[in-house]
Amino acid sequence: MTGIWSLPLLSLRCIHVWQRNLLVWRKLALASMVGNLADPMLYMLGFGYGLGRMMPDAFGGTGYIAFLAAGTVCSSTMMSASFEAMYSGFSRMHVQKTWEAIMNAPLDLDDVVAGEMLWAASKSLLSGCAVLLVAAALGLCASSLSMWVIPVILITGLAFGGLGLIMTALSPSYDFFVYYFTLVITPMMLMSGVFFPIDQLPAGLQAVTGLLPLSHAVALVRPLMSGHLPAQAWLHLCVLALYAIIGFYCALALTRRRLLK
């Protein structure tokens, strides 16, 4: 514990934190599922079929709905991980002092932050997979390659869980998260190829998309769902993994500064 930037001490103890959150979630599962899923589904189906009908030839065989389904898998993964890491994480850290109670037991803050990040990723795995399942039921998954979307969802969830926990560590109150959604999440969604191809963006913006984790998730998920192997798959996976690792490290350091002073 010398300095906030000392390397994380990872252990399986973080599972206890994950289990605690799972137990709470199980109590509220139904309401939480409906709330998490209704929104992305409605947008996907509404815009997918509605807009899709207006541009029958722009998106090839399965049309705009298939294009949007792949984007929605990624964006709802991002949303779910971010919400969990920020709003729910902040409740547990700051409002309910759950983390404080856990740290009075033989767990370290490192275990707590790791457990929270795994939990945020787990919840986003559920959201992402639910969208994937609906897409499959609508015949929008071209082949069994779509199964590989599941690990991509997980690593995307870890990346956004880490970023969300950074915001939580910095946040004075819930209101703070609105900035992150308005200034980071929403622009990222518009620039990452969720709703329309990246090549429709102005050239200047296209250069930036390579930095956005969501664009790498989309670059993996869309080909997998339409039955192709993604180009440069390792590059995209590495970017997502880097976001997850660096995000975790920064979140831990900032939370240490906040709670262990």
Added chain:
Amino acid sequence: MTHLQVRALRKSYGANTVVDGIDLDLAPGECFGLLGPNGAGKTTTLRLCLGLTAPDSGDINVLGMRLPAEARRARARIGVVPQMDNLDPDFTVRENLQVYGRYFDLSAQEVAARIPALLEFAGLANRGDDNIRALSGGMKRRLTLARALINDPDLIFLDEPTTGLDPQARHLIWQRLRQLLAQGKTIFLTTHFMDEAERLCGRLAVMDHGRMIASGSPRELVDRHIEPQVVEVFGDSAENWARDHGAQLAERCESAGETVFCYVHDATHLIDDLAARPELRYVHRPANLEDVFLRLTGRDLRD
């Protein structure tokens, strides 16, 4: 053998020295009370003793383990009752204990076996399936205490355990703490309730501005730091009386608002004088810990 040994402990935040070179020793089975006004450094001292923050310098040894290096191993044998309740509001009473037990790597069976006795201890035997939100403040505090015992700790830290409770609830907590002492547990509590300290603690230390300014048994502190008798005088003219008469009759007079506190070894002359003045009301009582506390830390408000 001590359960807690602290030497030359220092911690500052920027220019603000919160813990300024304190020493502590807790023998097994004793109840030690740390007194001090708000901001004296009590909670920081506790956090240091739990390894939740690193000291700038000094040594901390808890149950034979060095902190903060071995903090996790030490916390496995410690119970903590924090100042603010941090029970899990989404869980029932029983689930709170179950989940907390897991943090200590206890198996579900072990925890299940301990829960009935803990619920009994907390006076919540019939409330196991109740939601936390349905509990009163006193019940929550008792559950927090029961939760701190889930790992059968040797040493228990309590940070202002009865702040915000009504007298009935406080007395019940005190009774439970005495039960724990009878079982041989070591207790370290912080408080600013003098009656709490007087009733529970064999040994006390008064902390202010990060330093230990006095320590000893409650009786020793009173004997050492203050005159044995106190006469409190009330009334509009109390201050004038103190200036003209009280000051000559008492060893020391302090005024606070409309009350004058006169400290004496023998109150006879003082009482005789006051008996002739019907406009002044007075109370004559033996000196207590609160008098010591105010003497040592002053009467100014601390925020």
